[in-house]
Amino acid sequence: MDKLFDFGLTGQLLAQPFVQTALLAAAVLGLVAGVLGPLIVTRRMSFAVHGTAELAFTGAAGALLLGIGVEYGALIGSVFAALLLGLLGARESDRDSVIGVILSFGLGVGVLLLTFYPGRASNKFGILIGQIVSIDTTNVVVLIIAAAVVLLVLAAIYRPLLFASVDPHVAAARGVPARLLSLVFAVLVGVATALGVQIVGSLLVVALMVTPAAAAVRITASPWRATLLAVLFAETAALGGIILSLAPGVPVSAFVTAISFLIYLVCRAIAYRRGRASRVNVPDVVAVPSV
Secondary structure, three states: OOOOHHHHHHHHHHHOOHHHHHHHHHHHHHHHHHHHHHHHHOOOOOOHHHHHHHHHHHHHHHHHHHOOOOOHHHHHHHHHHHHHHHHHHHOOHOOOOHHHHHHHHHHHHOOOOOOOOOOOHHHHHHHOOOOHHHHHHHHHHHHHHHHHHOOOOOOOOOHHHHHHHHHHHHHHOOOOOHHHHHHHHHHHHHHHHOOOOOOOOOOOOOHHHOOHHHHHHHHHHHHHHHHHHHHHHHHHHHHHHHHHHHHHOOOOHHHHHHHHHHHHEEEEEHHHHHHHHHHOOOOOOOOOOOO
């Protein structure tokens, strides 16, 4: 317990360049995850994020085996998964089964590729649960460029995408290209998922992509407020997870998931209290006797 709250050691590590680089990367990832998250929740794509993360893991494992940047492999794998989900899971009735097929395929191939990797076991483990010491300036530059592209594209399609997400039938009747928007959004989610592989790991990236947004939509129905809260929650989880993990030297993902889950529980409690208060304050309807 003393090691967990060793503020002196934490302060020393925060002065290290590699930790500052990881914090910058986490801040960028938190921004992207927070902006995309409410739309992911609204469109019921949480399971799709997990499936995309598995192919991001496959791509990262292939990149590790080939000796190239893990971030590039994760990006290729996640975008490929997003395209498959967008094309094969166009019908809502097929979506869950398609995601399950892609998820199991990606995980199986990824494990196979890792068995051929002759390097250190920590590199293999880092793909699954994150490893901030592997994040360098090159990784951050790639992350910032990819994040900027995601946010710019999302800004261009946000209004019709939100319309199609909230009321798909009316949006389709008004000529909104819902299928094209779904495919583009799936690719954006794939890119964002790939960005989190080195920080949170492919297995737990859903903790940043979904949990903060799921917490935000519990306490507000406004898309803008939900987005702002999701960004705040994602930044808290990402940055707080890194800071808390420094002294004990444990994987970042353990603290990121714990913080995200705690925020979610607090938001559920707030929503529950609001619901009880609204039921208590509603006056009883008094029946008026007929004359």
